[in-house]
Amino acid sequence: MSVGALPRFRAENIRSMLRHGLMTVAFCCFIAAALAITQHGSWSAQMVYSMSIGLISWLFIDVGRLLISGHREILWPSGPWGYLLVAGGVTVGFLGGNAIGDAWTHQPLLDFGSFGERKLATTIIITVTATVCMCFFFYSLGRSKHMLRQIELAQRNATEARLKLLETQLEPHMLFNTLANLRVLITTDPPRAVAMLDRLNNYLRMTLSGSRALAHPLSAEFERLADYLELMSVRMGERLRYTLELPEDLRDTPVPPLLLQPLVENSIRHGLEPKVEGGEIAVRARQDAGRLVIEVSDTGVGLDGAPPSEGSGFGLEQVRERLATVYGDQGRMSLAAEPAGGTRTTLSFPLPPHA
Amino acid sequence: MNPTALIAEDEPLLAHALKAELAAAWPELQLLATAGDGRSAVREALRLLPQVLFFDIRMPGLDGLGAAAELADRWPTDEAPMPQLVFVTAYDEYAARAFETQAIDYVLKPVQPERLRKTVLRLQQALAGQQQPKSAAADEALEKTLAQWRQVLAAAAGNGASASSAPGAPLRMIAASEAAGSTVRMVPIDEVLYFEAADKYIRVLTATHEYLIRTPLKQLLTQLDPEVFWQVHRAVVVRSSAVEAVHRDEAGKLHLDLRGRPEKIPVSRLYGHLFRAM
Numbered sequence: 001m002s003v004g005a006l007p008r009f010r011a012e013n014i015r016s017m018l019r020h021g022l023m024t025v026a027f028c029c030f031i032a033a034a035l036a037i038t039q040h041g042s043w044s045a046q047m048v049y050s051m052s053i054g055l056i057s058w059l060f061i062d063v064g065r066l067l068i069s070g071h072r073e074i075l076w077p078s079g080p081w082g083y084l085l086v087a088g089g090v091t092v093g094f095l096g097g098n099a100i101g102d103a104w105t106h107q108p109l110l111d112f113g114s115f116g117e118r119k120l121a122t123t124i125i126i127t128v129t130a131t132v133c134m135c136f137f138f139y140s141l142g143r144s145k146h147m148l149r150q151i152e153l154a155q156r157n158a159t160e161a162r163l164k165l166l167e168t169q170l171e172p173h174m175l176f177n178t179l180a181n182l183r184v185l186i187t188t189d190p191p192r193a194v195a196m197l198d199r200l201n202n203y204l205r206m207t208l209s210g211s212r213a214l215a216h217p218l219s220a221e222f223e224r225l226a227d228y229l230e231l232m233s234v235r236m237g238e239r240l241r242y243t244l245e246l247p248e249d250l251r252d253t254p255v256p257p258l259l260l261q262p263l264v265e266n267s268i269r270h271g272l273e274p275k276v277e278g279g280e281i282a283v284r285a286r287q288d289a290g291r292l293v294i295e296v297s298d299t300g301v302g303l304d305g306a307p308p309s310e311g312s313g314f315g316l317e318q319v320r321e322r323l324a325t326v327y328g329d330q331g332r333m334s335l336a337a338e339p340a341g342g343t344r345t346t347l348s349f350p351l352p353p354h355a
Numbered sequence: 356m357n358p359t360a361l362i363a364e365d366e367p368l369l370a371h372a373l374k375a376e377l378a379a380a381w382p383e384l385q386l387l388a389t390a391g392d393g394r395s396a397v398r399e400a401l402r403l404l405p406q407v408l409f410f411d412i413r414m415p416g417l418d419g420l421g422a423a424a425e426l427a428d429r430w431p432t433d434e435a436p437m438p439q440l441v442f443v444t445a446y447d448e449y450a451a452r453a454f455e456t457q458a459i460d461y462v463l464k465p466v467q468p469e470r471l472r473k474t475v476l477r478l479q480q481a482l483a484g485q486q487q488p489k490s491a492a493a494d495e496a497l498e499k500t501l502a503q504w505r506q507v508l509a510a511a512a513g514n515g516a517s518a519s520s521a522p523g524a525p526l527r528m529i530a531a532s533e534a535a536g537s538t539v540r541m542v543p544i545d546e547v548l549y550f551e552a553a554d555k556y557i558r559v560l561t562a563t564h565e566y567l568i569r570t571p572l573k574q575l576l577t578q579l580d581p582e583v584f585w586q587v588h589r590a591v592v593v594r595s596s597a598v599e600a601v602h603r604d605e606a607g608k609l610h611l612d613l614r615g616r617p618e619k620i621p622v623s624r625l626y627g628h629l630f631r632a633m
Contacts, residue, residue, distance in 0.1 A: 173413060176445035177366065180465035184372040237367035239391075239415075276392040276416045 013075065017062045020138050021055070028054035031130060048104045049123075053097025057131045061089035062138075076139050090131045094124065165318060169207045169261070181235050196234055199227040206258065215254035218285060218292075222246045224257075225264055225283060232268055239278025240268070246285050253292055254352060256326055262315030263296040263345050271300020271343055279342065292351050297344035303337050316345075323349060357385045358482055360407040363396035363422065364389065364443065365414045369464055373409060373443065376466045381475045393417025397425050404435040407478055409462070412444040419443075420508055424589040427504055427625045436493070437500040439481050440507060441474060461507075498628070505625050525580040531559050531566035542566055548597045548616050550575065552590040562615035587611065588623040601630040 032050040036043040064085045068077040076082055095110065102109050178200060185193035206224050222244050233240040264281060272279045279299035286293050316335070323331030331349040338344050360377070364370035370389050377384055387403040390396035394416045400408060408426075410419035417425070423440055430437055445464040460474045484496065529542045546561040552572045559566040568575075576586065585595045593611065600612040601622070609622035609630060622630060 172446040176464065177369070180372075180445055181366065181368045183465040184368045188371075234368065235366050239365070274415050276394065278415075 013066060016142070017066070020062055020134075021058055023138075024054045024058040024134060025051065027130065027134060031126060035126075042105075045101065045105045049097060049101035051097075052100040053093045053127055054130065054134075055093075056096040057089040057093030057127075058134070060092045061085055061131075061135060064089070075142060082139075086132060086135050089135075090128050093131065094127045097127075098123075161318065161321075164314060165258075165262075166207065168265070168314060169258075170204075177235055178231055185234075192234075196231065199230045202227045203231060213257055216257045217251060218253045218255050219246060219251040221255050221257065221260055222283070222285075225260055228261060228264060229281065236272070236278060240272060240281070241279070242281040242283075244283050247287070250285050250287065250292065255292075256322055259319060259322060259347070260294060260296065262319050263347075266315050266345075267296060267298035267300060267343065271298040271302070275301050287351065288348070290351055291348050293346065293348040295344060295346050297338060297342065299338070299340065299342040302341045303335070303343055319347070323347065357383045358407060358479075359385045359387050359403070359405040360409065361387050361396065361400050361403060361405040362389045362409045363391075363393065363414060363419065364409070364411045365391050366411075367391075369411075373462075373466055376468060376471050377409075377475075380468060380471045381479075384475075391415075393419065393422040396422050397429070400426055400438070401429060401431075404431075405438055406436075406482055407439045407441065409441050409443050412442050421589070423504065423508060424623070424625065427501065427508075428589070428623050430624075432497055437497060437504070439478050439500075440504060441478070442507065501625060502628070505628075508625070525583075526575075526578040529559060529566075529568060531568045534558075534565045534567055540566060544579075547594065548613055549591060549593040549620065550584075560616060585626070585629060587626045587629065588621050589625075591620055593620060598630075 028050040029047070031054075032043070032046040035050070036046045039046075065076055065082075068081055068085065069075045077085055098110055102111070178196075182193055182196055182200070185196060202224065206227075226244060229240070229242045229244075233242065260283065264283065267281050272281070281296070281298045284295045284297075316333075320333050323333055327349040332347070334346050336344050336346070358381075362370055362373055362377075364373060370391075374386060374389065377386070384407070387405050388399045390399050391414075393414045396408075396410065396414070396419075397417065408423070410423060412419040414422070419442055427437075442461040443464060443466070444461060460477055462471060462474055526544050529544060529547070530539050531542050532539050542559060542561065542564075547559055548562060549560050550572065551558045551560065556567045556569060557572055557575060559568055572590065572592065576584075576592065579592065583594060583596070584592050586592050593613065597613045597615065598611050599614045602610045602612070602619075604610065609627055611620040611622060611630075613620060
């Protein structure tokens with residue numbers, strides 16, 4: 001197996017390693033120049049020492065971090081391994097670099113005694129400081145790159161979720177069947193056609209723009225549900241019956257918009273539509289020990305009756321995520337089978353203090 | 356005798372509208388019944404034996420495609436010729452695209468009088484072609500009708516000629532649960548002799564074992580190599596190379612014997628053409 005085939009040595013990582021190498025070279029040149037000027041030593045000798053120490057440390061640490069960190073997201077070893085790696089890099093770089101430098105300047109190999117105390121201390125301090133700074137710099141660079149990727153990913157996911165929500169709500173079958181019904185009503189029952197058109201108008205407005213608001217009163221949420229259920233009951237006729245129960249004192253409670261819609265849609269699509277004789281949907285809101293409890297129940301085919309189909313589960317997932325975003329672990333959702341067949345979904349979350 | 360028809364449509368207003376449009380476009384057509392779901396559509400069609408079926412594709416219980424496939428098997432061809440089939444759909448991109456060139460028809464909701472008249476014309480021509488004495492020509496007509504149905508069903512299901520290129524490579528291994536127990540086994544596709552849809556499951560049968568998967572048959576079909584696995588019934592897909600013999604019983608129904616399995620596999624009338632002697 002070639003080195004390139006190892007995932008940790010994929011091209012992107014090698015590229016970032018080489019970039020680190022180039023920066024190390026530049027940094028070493030800078031140190032060498034500074035030393036040559038301040039200590040009036042030979043420029044070329046300082047260059048060899050500095051470059052050897054820097055490049056050896058860099059190679060040791062950069063290859064080491066890939067080997068140890070393996071497949072982690074941020075390519076840096078966790079915990080003490082990171083410090084050990086830097087310490088190892090400093091030591092190996094210091095000894096190896098000095099050895100090469102000594103060979104270049106024809107001095108006795110690693111004969112630190114002849115340096116004088118101060119010179120040894122200076123070299124060690126410079127090596128350690130430079131290496132630690134470089135490592136921290138590269139680590140931060142890699143981390144911020146990783147964070148940027150995470151942010152991008154999160155944004156993409158959010159956009160995707162929004163699009164998918166829109167897609168399920170503006171499902172072509174729903175839209176075209178509704179329009180077909182509307183067309184029939186226009187000639188046979190114009191007042192009902194107008195009423196249906198108004199419902200459709202509300203429904204579309206809410207779906208296309210309203211979902212951007214953070215919250216609206218529970219009464220508005222129930223009105224949108226009524227729009228949707230009314231549209232569906234024109235289409236399904238006798239097969240769909242529904243009740244909406246909202247106590248007067250909960251009307252103004254703020255809730256995230258279109259929170260309940262996916263649940264009602266699920267009830268219709270997976271509960272009532274597959275059932276030949278249709279059935280009933282009930283949405284009820286109540287207060288219970290400082291919490292708002294909303295139940296969506298249907299008398300459909302139930303949890304086991306619906307055949308697995310694509311798209312099912314997305315609505316529930318979506319509601320669960322939104323609850324978690326707004327209410328943290330205070331928001332709860334549960335799904336249960338009704339004793340008489342059908343499904344009951346219960347949402348509950350803390351009532352806002354002023355409601 | 357006036358031509359007869361049956362409408363299957365679950366949305367009452369739309370059923371009513373189609374009825375009205377048909378009355379205008381084809382006054383002689385006698386509407387025998389309107390069914391609100393797939394199951395009662397099949398029941399009523401078998402009872403009344405209409406000449407034309409208008410089937411909504413999306414219906415509760417059994418959808419239009421399923422209802423048509425079931426009718427194809429159970430239709431008593433010695434009592435009445437196979438009916439003409441027209442699918443009615445609000446939105447179905449596959450169907451809309453594929454049906455453009457089909458002999459039998461589809462109608463998009465809301466039904467346009469202009470478009471419906473064309474359909475009626477085609478239906479009238481097809482029905483006129485059927486008025487022949489029972490003979491070899493009748494068999495030929497039946498075969499022609501069956502071929503049309505096959506095409507229409509495949510097109511509407513989205514796996515017709517237009518969509519035959521399966522997305523991704525054919526399946527090699529199947530993760531299936533053992534019939535009894537909670538273990539999931541990786542079953543090499545090369546060992547599978549046939550698949551049979553049962554309720555919410557598909558039974559996966561090898562020479563020695565039976566496993567269960569939950570993927571719908573329609574979805575599974577898109578992942579199988581159509582040269583290797585043949586659909587022979589709306590609920591059965593067999594490995595073509597495992598078919599040993601084809602039998603015809605007294606009622607004229609076909610059955611398959613497979614190498615390595617004791618069961619007799621029923622062959623749907625729709626797929627009988629696969630086993631006609633060369």
